Amino acid sequence: MSVEPSIIVRASSWASLFDCAYKWSAIHIDGMRNVVGLRAALGTAIHAGTAVFDQGRLDVAGISADDAAGVFVDKLRDPENEFDPGRDDITMPDAERIGLSLLTKYCLEVSPNYNFVAVEMETKPLDIDCGGGVIVRLTGTMDRARIRKSSCGVGIADIKSGSAAVQKGVAVTKGHGPQIGTYELLYEHTTGEEITDIAEIIGLKTKGTSEIATATLANSKRVMIGTEDQPGLIEFAAEMFKSGRFYPNPKSLLCSEKYCPRFATCHFHD
Ligand code: SF4
Incomplete structure (x- = not known):
């Protein structure tokens, strides 16, 4: 008999849970x-x-860089791709x-x-029994990530784009551990195959000079599940889910009206 989870967490949202849990609960619970x-x-x-x-x-389908560019432009101009044009410092021609x-x-x-x-890749949901009747279900497509194979076996390669996705010639890995760790857990759970290669971030910098650079990221899975001596993030999250207390972090770099939907009503920020 399957047990209904108390809470469903998408792999891609772990980082934001530990950035400001109060904001995370605004988006994912409220x-x-x-x-x-x-x-x-x-x-x-x-x-x-x-x-x-x-x-x-992968499919040997003969998709060219030009075909991919067509998909990019269509998606950028897609009326369903909703955004506020006045909210950023670039214009549509810049973005293209x-x-x-x-x-x-x-x-x-x-x-x-x-x-x-x-x-x-689509993954099978993974239920984690946190005790006290709380079941956390990790779920989701590996948004933006690839599985790559090398002589060291399989590993995650995750593409990150953004204004500061590359700094000093290397991809920024800071803050990506929880998401990558969740992907590693979900891959192993879905396929039964162990991740043996180190994870990699492929960073695409969208501000200033266009740059693409990579960097590796070790021990992400351990960050999630912990060790004999230290708890992992899942254990900390379980405490939050059990208590229903999601702490604010007004020092978050993303604590602003632009990035937090709770900003107008949250009284913890300046
Ligand atoms: S306004 Fe700041 S402290 Fe409040 S929920 Fe949003 S990010 Fe967290």
């Missing part, structure tokens, strides 16, 4: 939403283009120029270096 800007829409469109290209490589430059570079110079075996 269903609040904030309007995104053109930069977020640009990221979504770039990811759509890279995913079509990489899936095309930046996105096409990064996407072309990705398709021609970056993607061919990898042997991807899955793109944005």
Whole structure:
């Protein structure tokens, strides 16, 4: 008999749970939403283009960089891709120029270096019994991530785009551990195959000079499940879910009207 989970957590939302749990509960429990800007829409469109290209490589479907560029432009201009045009510092022509430059570079110079075996894979939900009748269900598609295979076995390669996704020539990995760790757990649970290679972030910088760079990320799974001596993040999260207390973090870099839908009513920030 399957047990209904107390709470469902998407892999992609772990990082935000530990950034400001109060904001996380606003979005994932209370269903609040904030309007995104053109930069977020640009990221979504770039990811759509890279995913079509990489899936095309996997399927040997003859998808070219030009085809991927077409998908990017369609997605950016898609009326369903809702955003507030006045919310960011770029215009639509800027967004197209930046996105096409990064996407072309990705398709021609970056993607061919990898042997991807899955793109944005669907995973089987994983239930974690936290005690006290609380079941946390980890779920989700591996949004924006790939599984790559090398002589070291399989590992996660996650594509991150953003204004500061690359700094000093390397991809920024800070803060991505919980999401990657959740992907590793879900991959192993779904396939029965162990992740043996180190995870990698492929960063696409969308501000200033277009840059793509990578960096590795170790021990992400351990961050989630802990060790004999130290608890993992799942245990901390379980305490929050059990108590229903989601702590505010007004020092979060994302504590602003732009990024937090609770900002107008939250009295913890300045
Ligand atoms: S306004 Fe700041 S402290 Fe309050 S919920 Fe949002 S991010 Fe957290």
